Amino acid sequence: MPPAATLTEAQAPAFFALPRWHRVRKHPTLIIGALLLIAVAIIAAAAPWIATHDPQDIDPLARMLPPSAGHWFGTDALGRDVFSRAVWGARVSLIVGVSVALLATGLGVVIGLASGFVRWADGFIMRVMDGLMAIPGILLAIALMAVTQASLATVIIAITVPEIPRVVRLVRSLALTLREQPFVEAAHAVGTRLPMILARHIVPGIVAPLMVLATFVAAAAVLTEAALSFLGVGVPTNTPSWGNMMAEGRNFVALAFHIILYPGLLLAATVLAINLLGDGLRDALDPRLARQL
Template structure:
């Protein structure tokens, strides 16, 4: 550090000390939550690889090579090739994008829709019955069946897959938000806010929503994990993403006929899918512990 004038020199030690204290606290916090850190590292790794797919992919993920069908892993094809001779490494890298986009979008959409409907059910007496009966109806249908049915009536595309996976997830969030809202509306600070003349939308935004962020974030991560699995499953069943979008589910579906001769065609997409879902679940679990209001005081 170069000293330019006396004034900053006296301020600098205090700043570095504060910085040191803060980073020490951060290190301590990180050591306390190993699953969160592990999950986050894994997730960042997968996300980084998918984002970098255009640069690290060795081949065009759709390029056919009839001469190198079902080739085992080698220097030219680190993960081998599939039944059409497509390079699996490149496909797996590109395939992560589909999973991550689906996971993230579904989590955001399902949570937002769930929050809106759940708050309506929890705070507007007249909406409660209608919303909750609708949600009960949705919950009565198995998620996968509902998603398949929705896919069956629409044309396969990224958007329709996302919608088809989001719809069955919404009732979960609605129930969570409604139950949280019912307990929060009885909180005295909500009553106090009303006694101060606060309008309902402001109460919801300022006093109710911030107090349900933690369970919502945790729920959203689990929805993201479920969404990725469901996307893979739909693609595996052939009612998911269109073939021109590489997806781990499609790859596993393509490879399953050749498991006996080319195990790698299923192994690598499967490994990546498992690792991604695991990482998201770890993050969710870790967040639940880390954001627990009883433990987060020193945050």
């Protein structure tokens, strides 16, 4: 009969495995979302070379011009090139989305595992998370921005705080389920320390759901940043961001609809791409669907 340690390794299921190509290609939403997101990322990364004008250049003689060969998306109320500002705005949205997803996921994993395995701290942690979830995320972000100085870093922090409880609750529920599994109990029985159990048996079991949740957190962060900027409590108004552009153009909708049209389309396309990627990952990483495919 093999030793207990060997049984522990053998009985531990492979909860997380990246989908292979023959499975990925059966999920068109995953491919479409990834391609759209890659396109937006390329635009953001190549903004200095793609932009046809300086996004901050003001030209009073070229105010609210319609799209043309000289200004592909037209100009705004100050004569600034809308295309160049929209391209640079992609950087702000992607930086916020990725940063919030990474911070919220990282902090949520630590807090969620502490809540799931440290019994005396579970009640306190979850009551704090319940209190944060009782406040609408956008209102909590506005309140945090009101007591801080407007900057990209403070926007990221203000959006991250309301997103942490979602991750904590998911990680805690998964940890509570996994810690009762036979392979975890076997690891305890052979004297494996808690950090090793978390690293080898618990964390691999929560990676796939976390990847899916992180995509939806990123999409929500992109929308929240645009909403904060639209309301005037986001990134500084001189920073080219899609929310700022739509806020500046809302008073000129009847005269120059293009000022808000193009940043709005880019915002919608980015959020759609992230959500499609999340839906595709959920389908590709779901073991029940994998067996059907």
